[in-house]
Amino acid sequence: MTRINSPMEIFKLLNGSNCRACNEKTCMAFAVAVFKERRSLDECPYIDEETLAEYGGKTEKPNTIDEYMAEAVENLKLRIPGIDLSEAAGRTGADFDGRKLTVRVMGKAFCIDAEGNLSADIHINAWVAVPVLNYVLYSSGAPASGNWITFRELKGGPERLNHFQQNCEKPFKRIADSYPGLFRDMLEVFSGRHADTHINSDISIILYPLPLLPVLFCYWEPEEGMGSSLHIFFDKSADKNLDSESIYIMLEGMAKMFDKIAERNRSKQS
Numbered sequence: 001m002t003r004i005n006s007p008m009e010i011f012k013l014l015n016g017s018n019c020r021a022c023n024e025k026t027c028m029a030f031a032v033a034v035f036k037e038r039r040s041l042d043e044c045p046y047i048d049e050e051t052l053a054e055y056g057g058k059t060e061k062p063n064t065i066d067e068y069m070a071e072a073v074e075n076l077k078l079r080i081p082g083i084d085l086s087e088a089a090g091r092t093g094a095d096f097d098g099r100k101l102t103v104r105v106m107g108k109a110f111c112i113d114a115e116g117n118l119s120a121d122i123h124i125n126a127w128v129a130v131p132v133l134n135y136v137l138y139s140s141g142a143p144a145s146g147n148w149i150t151f152r153e154l155k156g157g158p159e160r161l162n163h164f165q166q167n168c169e170k171p172f173k174r175i176a177d178s179y180p181g182l183f184r185d186m187l188e189v190f191s192g193r194h195a196d197t198h199i200n201s202d203i204s205i206i207l208y209p210l211p212l213l214p215v216l217f218c219y220w221e222p223e224e225g226m227g228s229s230l231h232i233f234f235d236k237s238a239d240k241n242l243d244s245e246s247i248y249i250m251l252e253g254m255a256k257m258f259d260k261i262a263e264r265n266r267s268k269q270s
């Protein structure tokens with residue numbers, strides 16, 4: 001069996017047609033899923049017997065998650081020269097000044113030029129860059145419907161639900177419980193707004209991680225005999241504008257960022 005070190009090596013074994021017969025959006029998405037051992041190589045119907053025998057559908061993973069994410073960013077940047085940035089800006093609610101596309105990430109400018117170079121008002125890490133690049137490359141431009149659904153209801157949501165609850169909802173709840181300034185900061189620093197919805201929570205705030213990706217945070221304060229709870233909802237159009245893995249990555253990155261803000265606040269106060 002031949003050792004495989006990265007999703008790119010798996011990608012090179014595929015025919016690159018993005019035909020979706022494997023139920024992934026692209027051959028690259030399938031390659032990443034095989035690398036993460038969520039899928040096996042023989043689920044692509046175009047892999048020949050010889051390749052399967054050589055690679056056996058198994059991979060080894062010497063890369064750290066950071067290296068893997070950095071590689072994902074580089075692979076996505078390579079696809080930017082193949083798209084029309086002006087069209088992409090119109091489709092995604094971004095701006096185009098003839099040279100670069102500027103998309104608002106929680107209200108902050110994030111720029112992509114025609115060569116795929118990135119610059120931003122915020123710190124660029126892979127947890128932001130991967131979702132933003134996928135959004136610009138693949139968003140359908142579907143407008144918000146005004147109907148809120150859970151992560152489980154997104155396409156591909158059930159498979160990632162446990163990770164989403166553990167690494168997104170739980171950390172946000174923990175921060176909200178111990179850092180009362182969280183929601184004020186969401187409103188002020190990241191251009192959030194109070195939401196008026198049928199969801200009967202004590203606090204409801206909408207953030208826009210991306211222009212066509214409103215996210216609703218609902219928090220229920222503790223009451224007699226009952227603990228607090230926090231749930232995150234998405235517009236029904238969310239998975240038409242960003243795949244659920246990228247949505248998960250972005251929310252996980254946001255939870256880490258708010259954790260750092262809360263930590264800084266705690267140390268200032270102590």
Ligand code: SF4
Nearest residue numbers: 018019020022027044
């Ligand atoms: S079935 Fe194979 S060729 Fe088609 S998208 Fe999936 S990986 Fe690519």
